[in-house]
Amino acid sequence: MILERLTSLGISTLASAAPLALAALGGLAAAASGSLSIALEGSMLVGAFTAAAVGHATGSAAAGMAAGAFAGLLLSLLVGGAAVGLKADVFVAGLAANILAPGIVSVASQAAYGTKGVLAAEALRSGQWEIIALLASASLALALFLSRSVFGLRLRVAGEGDEIAAAAGIRSGAYRLAAHLIAGAASGLAGAALAAGIGAYVPGMTSGRGWIALVAVFLGGRRPGGVALACLLFGLLFALSNLVQGFGGQGASSGAELLQAVPYAVTALALVAWKGAERRRKAGG
Amino acid sequence: MSMNWERARPRIHALGAALLLALLYALLASSDPRAALSAFFLGPFASAYTFCALLESSAPLLACALGACIAFRAGAFNLGGEGQASVGTLAAALVASALGGAAGLPPALVVAASMLAAAAAGSCLALLSAEAERRTGAQVMLTSFLLAQAAIIAVDWAIGGPLRDSSSNLLAMPPLSEGARLSLIAPPSPLSLAFPASLALAACTVFFTKATRLGSEIRLRGKNPEFALTIGLSPRLGDLAMCLSGGLAGVAGSFLVLGQAGRAVKGMTGGVGWNGLAVALIAGSDGLWALPAALFFAWLDAGSRQSSILADLSPDASSVLKAVALFLITAKIAGSGKPRGSLLGGTGAAT
Numbered sequence: 085m086i087l088e089r090l091t092s093l094g095i096s097t098l099a100s101a102a103p104l105a106l107a108a109l110g111g112l113a114a115a116a117s118g119s120l121s122i123a124l125e126g127s128m129l130v131g132a133f134t135a136a137a138v139g140h141a142t143g144s145a146a147a148g149m150a151a152g153a154f155a156g157l158l159l160s161l162l163v164g165g166a167a168v169g170l171k172a173d174v175f176v177a178g179l180a181a182n183i184l185a186p187g188i189v190s191v192a193s194q195a196a197y198g199t200k201g202v203l204a205a206e207a208l209r210s211g212q213w214e215i216i217a218l219l220a221s222a223s224l225a226l227a228l229f230l231s232r233s234v235f236g237l238r239l240r241v242a243g244e245g246d247e248i249a250a251a252a253g254i255r256s257g258a259y260r261l262a263a264h265l266i267a268g269a270a271s272g273l274a275g276a277a278l279a280a281g282i283g284a285y286v287p288g289m290t291s292g293r294g295w296i297a298l299v300a301v302f303l304g305g306r307r308p309g310g311v312a313l314a315c316l317l318f319g320l321l322f323a324l325s326n327l328v329q330g331f332g333g334q335g336a337s338s339g340a341e342l343l344q345a346v347p348y349a350v351t352a353l354a355l356v357a358w359k360g361a362e363r364r365r366k367a368g369g
Numbered sequence: 370m371s372m373n374w375e376r377a378r379p380r381i382h383a384l385g386a387a388l389l390l391a392l393l394y395a396l397l398a399s400s401d402p403r404a405a406l407s408a409f410f411l412g413p414f415a416s417a418y419t420f421c422a423l424l425e426s427s428a429p430l431l432a433c434a435l436g437a438c439i440a441f442r443a444g445a446f447n448l449g450g451e452g453q454a455s456v457g458t459l460a461a462a463l464v465a466s467a468l469g470g471a472a473g474l475p476p477a478l479v480v481a482a483s484m485l486a487a488a489a490a491g492s493c494l495a496l497l498s499a500e501a502e503r504r505t506g507a508q509v510m511l512t513s514f515l516l517a518q519a520a521i522i523a524v525d526w527a528i529g530g531p532l533r534d535s536s537s538n539l540l541a542m543p544p545l546s547e548g549a550r551l552s553l554i555a556p557p558s559p560l561s562l563a564f565p566a567s568l569a570l571a572a573c574t575v576f577f578t579k580a581t582r583l584g585s586e587i588r589l590r591g592k593n594p595e596f597a598l599t600i601g602l603s604p605r606l607g608d609l610a611m612c613l614s615g616g617l618a619g620v621a622g623s624f625l626v627l628g629q630a631g632r633a634v635k636g637m638t639g640g641v642g643w644n645g646l647a648v649a650l651i652a653g654s655d656g657l658w659a660l661p662a663a664l665f666f667a668w669l670d671a672g673s674r675q676s677s678i679l680a681d682l683s684p685d686a687s688s689v690l691k692a693v694a695l696f697l698i699t700a701k702i703a704g705s706g707k708p709r710g711s712l713l714g715g716t717g718a719a720t
Contacts, residue, residue, distance in 0.1 A: 162696065170700035175446070176650050180695035183647055187688025194683035195398055292518045299511050341530065345522035352507075352515035360505035 093323055099212055099281065100326075101319025102219035103128075103274035107297035108304070108311045109226045110270025115301050116230060117263035118243035118256070122178025123163045124271045125294025126185030127156035131275030133189040136285035137196065139208030148208040149218070149276045156272015157265050159185060164264025168257045186287070202286050208276075209283025219277055226270060227308035239263055271297070292348060299351055303358050317354070321347040380651060380658070383697035384665055387690040391669070394686055395676065405680035412675030413668055419675070421558030425629055427667035428567035429454070429621035433645025434652065434659040435574040436491075436617030441654040442578055443610030444591035445499065446510035451642030452517020453494050453615040455524045457487035457622020462528075462542050462633035465626070469549030476548035483549065484623045491619020492612045494520055499611035503604060509611065517642070529635040540635035551627045559629040567624065570617065574656040583609070618642060640688075647695050666691060 107124050114121035134155035139148025163181045167174035190200040197203060230236040242249045242256035242263075249256035271294060278293075279285050296318050304311030325347055329340040391409060399405035413423045433450050440447035447453075465483040468474055498513040534543040551561040578584040583606075590597040590606045598604060621641055626633050648666055652658035669687040677684035 166696055166700050172696070172699040176699040177696060179643075179646065179650070180692045180699070183643060183688055183695065184692030187685050187692060190685035191394075191398075191683040191689055194685070200683065200685060292514070295511070295514050295518070299515065302508070302511070339526070339530070342523060342526045345519040345526075348515045348519040348522070352501075352512045352519070355511060355515075356501045356505050356507040359501075359507040363506055 089327075093320075093327055095212065095216075096323035096326060097316065097319045098216050098220075099319075100322035101316045102216050102223070103277045104293060104297050104300060104318055105223045105312050105315035106219050106226070106277075107267075107271035107274040107294055108300040108315050109223055109230070109308060110267035110274075111298050111301040112304070112306060112308065112311050113226070113230055113239065113263040113266040113270075114260075115306055116236070116243050117239045117260045118245065119164075119167065119260050119263060120174050120178065121160075121163075121264065121267040121298065121301075122175060123160060123181035123185075123294075124267060124297050125290055125292065126178075126182040127159045127268045127271035128275030128278070128290040128294045129185045130159050130189060131156040131272030132279040132289055133193070133203070133275075133285045134272075135276030136203045136205040136208055136279045137192075139280075140203065140205040143207040145208050145210050145280060148205065149273060149280065152276025152279070153269045153273035156275060157269040159272075160264045160268020163268075164261040167264070168261045190287070200287065202284055204284045205279065206283050208280050210280045212281070215277050215280055219274065222270070222273060223312065226266070227312070231308055235262075296347070296351055299355055303355060314354075318347060318351060321350055376653065377658075379698060380653070380662075383651070383694045386697050387669070387694040390693055391672070391686065391690055394689075395680075395682060399676075399680050399682055401680055405676045405682050408676040408679040409672040409682070412679065413671035415675075417555070418558045419671065421555050421560035423664075423667050423671045424564045425559045425561060426670060427663045428561075428563040428628065429624040429641050430645055430648060430666055431567040431659060431663040432570055432617050432621035432624060433641050434648035434663050435570055435656055436614040436621075437646045437649035438652065438654045438656050438659055439574065439578065439587070439610050439617070440495075440614035441649060442591045443587045443607055444594055445502075445607050445610050445614070446508075447495060447498070447513050447611060447614045448510055448646070449495060449498065449513030449517030449520075449615070449642070450618040450621075450645050451638055451640065452513075452520040453491035453618035454622040454625070454638045454642050455517070455521045456490040456494055457619030458626045458633045458637055459524045459527060459622075460490035460619065461487040461623035461626045462545070463532075465545050465549040466543065469546040476552075479549045480551055480627060483627060484620055487619040487623035487626075488616035489619070491615040491617070491622065493615070495611040495615025495618070496608060499608040503607060509607075513611075521638075525635050528633050532633075534632075542633040544632045545627070549627070550631050551624070561628040563624040563628040568660070570620065571656055571660050574617075574659075577613075578656060618645070621645065644691065647691050650695060651698055 107128060111121040111124050131152035135148040135152030138151035139145055159181050163177045166172035166177040193200050193203060238254050239259050241252050241254050242259035246256050275290060278289055300311050300314035300318060303314040325343040329343050395405040395409055396402045413419050433454060437447060437450060461483040464486040465479060468479045468482055494516060495513065497516055498509045501507045501512050502509045528542055529540040532542050534541055551563050554560045586602050587606055587610050590602060622638065625637050630637060644666055648659055648662045652662040669690050673684050673687035676682040
């Protein structure tokens with residue numbers, strides 16, 4: 085009984101952590117290039133919707149997932165293009181993308197399906213293990229790509245500043261744009277996986293996961309391993325809050341709904357504790 | 370004047386482009402473009418009622434935007450406006466229903482106390498992030514969002530659960546008594562004292578940031594935090610800015626509860642914090658520009674709503690238009706040769 089519970093908690097942790105990890109590694113690419121990926125949340129949302137829409141239309145889960153990643157990439161093209169090409173403030177452009185995402189999804193949904201509510205896509209629904217395997221391998225590939233490839237190295241040089249990059253013969257703007265596109269595609273795929281998990285798009289279904297992924301980038305010390313570890317921790321939080329909700333029974337008055345707040349509060353606490361420890365370490369040494 | 374025009378031009382271009390996009394959208398997406406266009410652009414002005422509704426809906430938006438302006442001026446990236454407004458709705462509703470039942474209290478006192486409670490609730494939430502950053506360096510940008518998200522879930526739970534009016538089908542608290550609400554100015558329209566109150570808040574914000582010593586210290590901190598510390602300005606200036614910012618968002622929540630709705634409804638903030646942020650950014654963190662920008666956003670919202678009722682357009686088209694305006698303005702302003710981050714009235718966020 086206990087063992088069963090633990091196993092299901094472990095699986096649920098992985099299922100929650102995997103999309104976070106992929107989005108966070110995308111965010112890490114942007115961070116390494118010296119930019120900020122505020123729009124992870126928006127990319128996840130358009131990824132989830134597009135995956136459901138394309139999955140519904142084509143009957144193919146694979147097409148849906150690919151389309152989700154592509155939609156996330158398109159949104160990040162707006163952000164990266166504005167920031168790199170037009171020298172826009174990347175923070176403002178990212179916020180604009182996060183405001184754009186739910187709006188454009190709702191408008192598209194209204195135009196295509198006459199509703200801005202839930203969009204069911206049974207064809208997109210995939211098994212839990214399939215999703216975890218897909219996201220984990222994508223995460224691993226991305227982590228290796230960032231830490232081991234020449235591209236990843238150049239990305240980090242670009243992150244050291246325009247002058248250093250120029251001295252090394254690297255066009256930092258192009259790498260920064262590429263990093264935004266990677267972040268967009270990764271979080272688009274992560275969002276698609278959320279929709280695939282329940283076989284539907286639900287408005288607001290990302291509910292801040294893109295932001296938690298961004299926190300994981302900072303908490304993980306900007307290293308792929310650390311980022312993945314932070315995501316596992318956050319995944320455990322989501323899994324625990326789901327588990328306890330299951331015990332508490334349904335109904336708003338039971339307080340079960342309140343538990344959904346826990347991952348966000350604990351994430352904030354973790355960030356504060358980590359930063360505090362970091363500051364003390366620096367002060368001490 | 371020419372300086373002002375230089376500042377205004379990119380903003381007017383961006384807003385004009387948003388309107389152009391609205392025009393295109395109505396032409397392309399609607400089966401009856403004429404009806405859609407007239408509903409979108411003229412609908413909000415078609416009657417005194419709809420115009421008053423537009424003004425009323427601008428009040429919470431303006432309050433949130435003013436809060437964002439102050440935070441940005443101080444270089445504090447307060448992304449928790451939505452949650453600060455949300456705790457404001459709960460605090461206002463709790464105090465208004467507690468005091469509204471007490472006999473003998475003048476309505477003005479009940480309303481003022483409710484608004485103060487809302488401001489305090491929003492302030493406290495924002496202050497947590499500011500203090501955390503001051504003590505540990507945990508970014509306000511991240512903690513303010515996360516705490517807000519947790520607070521929204523908690524407030525939604527409270528309003529839809531233990532505090533819910535069980536006699537109603539709505540997920541809402543019981544309606545407030547007449548004396549515990551902001552008075553209506555032009556009944557039957559929803560226009561209440563919230564609108565003039567938001568104008569007063571705008572005047573105070575502009576005065577505070579531009580004409581007081583603390584205001585200029587806050588602006589200095591936003592431009593260069595290290596320099597501000599070096600010349601001996603208080604390290605708590607960031608706390609103060611976040612406190613005011615959260616307080617204004619909290620007041621926005623009280624406008625929602627004490628104005629039109631007259632009760633706290635689950636999820637009633639509906640993006641007012643994020644939209645306020647966008648208004649502040651379009652206004653270049655200047656409280657003076659926040660008023661026309663907030664009215665413009667309220668117009669887009671009202672127009673989208675009207676065209677979704679009277680024609681076959683999406684009520685959420687306004688979010689797309691707002692985002693486009695924001696994209697254009699950040700590109701435009703950077704393009705005009707100003708340093709990056711000037712839009713925020715402070716340092717750039719990307720570090």
